[in-house]
Amino acid sequence: MKRFEQKVAIVTGGGGGIGSAIARRLADEGALVVVSDMKEAAAIEVAEGIEASGGSAVALAADISNKDACFALVQKAFSERKRIDILVNNAGINRRGDLLSLSDDDWHTSFAVNLDSMFHLCRAVLPYMIDGGSGAIVNTASQWGLHPAPNHIAYNTTKAAVAAFTQNLARDYAPQKIRINAVCPGEIHTPMLEAGVKRSGRTIADLDRLVPFGRIGKPEEVAALVAFLASDEATFMCGSLVEITGAQAVA
Numbered sequence: 001m002k003r004f005e006q007k008v009a010i011v012t013g014g015g016g017g018i019g020s021a022i023a024r025r026l027a028d029e030g031a032l033v034v035v036s037d038m039k040e041a042a043a044i045e046v047a048e049g050i051e052a053s054g055g056s057a058v059a060l061a062a063d064i065s066n067k068d069a070c071f072a073l074v075q076k077a078f079s080e081r082k083r084i085d086i087l088v089n090n091a092g093i094n095r096r097g098d099l100l101s102l103s104d105d106d107w108h109t110s111f112a113v114n115l116d117s118m119f120h121l122c123r124a125v126l127p128y129m130i131d132g133g134s135g136a137i138v139n140t141a142s143q144w145g146l147h148p149a150p151n152h153i154a155y156n157t158t159k160a161a162v163a164a165f166t167q168n169l170a171r172d173y174a175p176q177k178i179r180i181n182a183v184c185p186g187e188i189h190t191p192m193l194e195a196g197v198k199r200s201g202r203t204i205a206d207l208d209r210l211v212p213f214g215r216i217g218k219p220e221e222v223a224a225l226v227a228f229l230a231s232d233e234a235t236f237m238c239g240s241l242v243e244i245t246g247a248q249a250v251a
């Protein structure tokens, strides 16, 4: 028996580096995965890849910084099999800057994408999970939300808020057997990380040297953790913030 047979999972940012790995992992283990991304072509490519390798997936384009789009996404996902078992709030953006250099727009957009989306998507999905008697939500925070890296005040603050949001939600909905946890990745090799590396003038090899494990992480390694937290193997995990960093301490 695969861990997610008969289950329906929504993965936001499913067209991106970590999100596509999560979508593939959940589908490999039997879930019907709703691959959602604002980049429709990327979501379709991931969903088609899953179907081609024998899994089940549908692509749904949504800009999750928009409240109505969040509710519409959840309703469409529910209409597939009249259930939603797993929500992975993975989509995120990383706008660089300290307090004085960051634009107002970057501050507000960071909150809209990284935090408000979770507020809306969780409000949309929780009634279905409560009716179904169980559910698992995995939010993507960041190591930087717990230990801030310099010059990323908007990103770090939104990710700290994701951690607090996760713990609050877990306290409130544990009695209904909805498990809400967050992953806090360190440096993971994705398009977001490559863009940051390019901006800073560093190389991947430079980042590898910052990690005591000797290298940065792979999206599949985060996907394995997310799958564990979403699965019935993690039945007593609720309100946890799980770091996955290769023992890196932010300098």
Ligand SMILES: NC(=O)c1ccc[n+]([C@@H]2O[C@H](COP(=O)([O-])OP(=O)(O)OC[C@H]3O[C@@H](n4cnc5c(N)ncnc54)[C@H](O)[C@@H]3O)[C@@H](O)[C@H]2O)c1
Residues within 6 Å of the ligand: 012, 013, 014, 015, 016, 017, 018, 019, 036, 037, 038, 039, 042, 062, 063, 064, 065, 090, 091, 092, 093, 094, 113, 140, 141, 142, 143, 184, 185, 186, 187, 188, 189, 190, 191, 192, 193
């Ligand atoms: N890569 C890292 O080192 C790292 C470390 C810690 C946390 N994270 C977090 O992991 C998550 C995934 O990041 P990634 O590295 O895979 O980045 P990525 O850029 O490869 O993927 C992010 C995806 O989110 C989508 N997205 C962005 N804004 C959206 C919106 N408004 N609506 C819908 N989709 C939207 C993008 O289109 C993209 O496909 C993010 O929350 C990020 O903050 C990444």
